[in-house]
Amino acid sequence: MTSMGFQTQPKEFEYMAPANLEDASKLYLSYGEKACILAGGTDIVPLMKRGLLAPECVIDITKIPDMSYIRLEDGVLKLGALTTIEDFRESPLIEQNYPALHMASEVMGSTIIRNLATVGANICRASPASDMAPPLVVLGANLRIFGPKGVRTTPIEDFFLGFGRSEMAAGEILCEIEVPASPDKQAFMKLKRTKEDLAKINISTAFNLSDDKCSGIKIALGSVAPKVVRAEKTEKFLEGKELSEANIEEAKRIICREINPIDDVRSTAEYRMEMSKVLLGRVIRLALKGGW
Numbered sequence: 001m002t003s004m005g006f007q008t009q010p011k012e013f014e015y016m017a018p019a020n021l022e023d024a025s026k027l028y029l030s031y032g033e034k035a036c037i038l039a040g041g042t043d044i045v046p047l048m049k050r051g052l053l054a055p056e057c058v059i060d061i062t063k064i065p066d067m068s069y070i071r072l073e074d075g076v077l078k079l080g081a082l083t084t085i086e087d088f089r090e091s092p093l094i095e096q097n098y099p100a101l102h103m104a105s106e107v108m109g110s111t112i113i114r115n116l117a118t119v120g121a122n123i124c125r126a127s128p129a130s131d132m133a134p135p136l137v138v139l140g141a142n143l144r145i146f147g148p149k150g151v152r153t154t155p156i157e158d159f160f161l162g163f164g165r166s167e168m169a170a171g172e173i174l175c176e177i178e179v180p181a182s183p184d185k186q187a188f189m190k191l192k193r194t195k196e197d198l199a200k201i202n203i204s205t206a207f208n209l210s211d212d213k214c215s216g217i218k219i220a221l222g223s224v225a226p227k228v229v230r231a232e233k234t235e236k237f238l239e240g241k242e243l244s245e246a247n248i249e250e251a252k253r254i255i256c257r258e259i260n261p262i263d264d265v266r267s268t269a270e271y272r273m274e275m276s277k278v279l280l281g282r283v284i285r286l287a288l289k290g291g292w
């Protein structure tokens with residue numbers, strides 16, 4: 001069936017709802033690329049309805065118990081892959097201790113989307129515009145992935161390979177995200193066309209501050225390259241320095257050499273380049289101020 005040029009019903013598919021990770025992984029492995037994992041469905045359902053994705057089998061992982069939680073264990077934040085973005089937004093633990101994650105959850109999608117969308121899928125789709133990826137990168141998150149060979153842990157930074165591509169192997173399912181100790185200062189900012197839109201650019205930073213000098217500074221940007229990028233040269237320049245206006249101005253010059261934005265429906269490469277500099281200054285000042 002078509003409406004205004006768009007297919008409105010997905011092609012027929014098999015629906016499976018395994019009760020545990022072992023069964024889900026076996027199914028996913030046996031169907032290979034003909035299967036698709038279903039979490040909140042906010043990415044795949046619109047694609048299936050428009051005929052842009054036609055899996056033979058949809059593996060619904062939402063019936064697997066204990067995949068949605070926000071816990072602090074021995075100073076490590078543990079997030080179940082099926083935790084929704086709205087759960088994040090409402091969590092006092094996140095708001096008080098991981099402000100960059102809280103800020104990202106505040107500006108992601110609408111309430112309806114946030115109620116369905118899961119943090120695990122926001123990472124697994126490997127979109128350069130993912131809002132949860134930059135804060136998780138600057139916080140040094142690790143991903144725990146369940147697969148045919150058991151559970152493995154990988155740094156989130158190594159996970160993204162390119163536009164929509166990750167290092168996830170056949171049959172693997174993200175089960176948990178771990179965030180180590182949280183730096184004192186952190187922030188996230190996003191530019192978008194409308195209130196409920198993917199990012200034209202997003203940026204996050206995290207650092208410690210002692211005697212007005214920053215240490216361990218990390219900066220990550222989205223929508224300015226085929227994958228979320230760390231601004232390592234900019235970080236290296238700022239490391240150990242005061243975050244003065246003069247140093248921020250120099251950092252803005254450096255960050256331009258670390259990104260490779262393109263023109264697309266949401267923005268132009270030129271605008272993204274200019275605004276990356278502006279947002280770098282703003283996100284550092286926001287982190288210094290301790291939030292909005």
Ligand SMILES: Cc1cc2nc3c(=O)[nH]c(=O)nc-3n(C[C@H](O)[C@H](O)[C@H](O)COP(=O)(O)OP(=O)(O)OC[C@H]3O[C@@H](n4cnc5c(N)ncnc54)[C@H](O)[C@@H]3O)c2cc1C
Pocket residue numbers: 036037038039040041042043044045046061081107108109110113116117118119120121122123124125129130131132172173174175196197198199
């Ligand atoms: C109107 C609208 C607005 C949006 N706004 C934003 C926004 O502001 N910011 C933003 O970042 N995104 C936005 N999105 C995109 C989307 O909501 C997010 O990417 C969301 O986090 C996807 O979560 P989900 O659980 O709904 O994913 P699903 O659609 O269920 O899955 C997405 C992909 O991830 C895979 N997957 C899911 N979970 C796992 C897992 N545990 N292990 C392995 N693979 C898995 C699936 O196979 C699928 O390919 C928007 C989408 C819509 C429709």
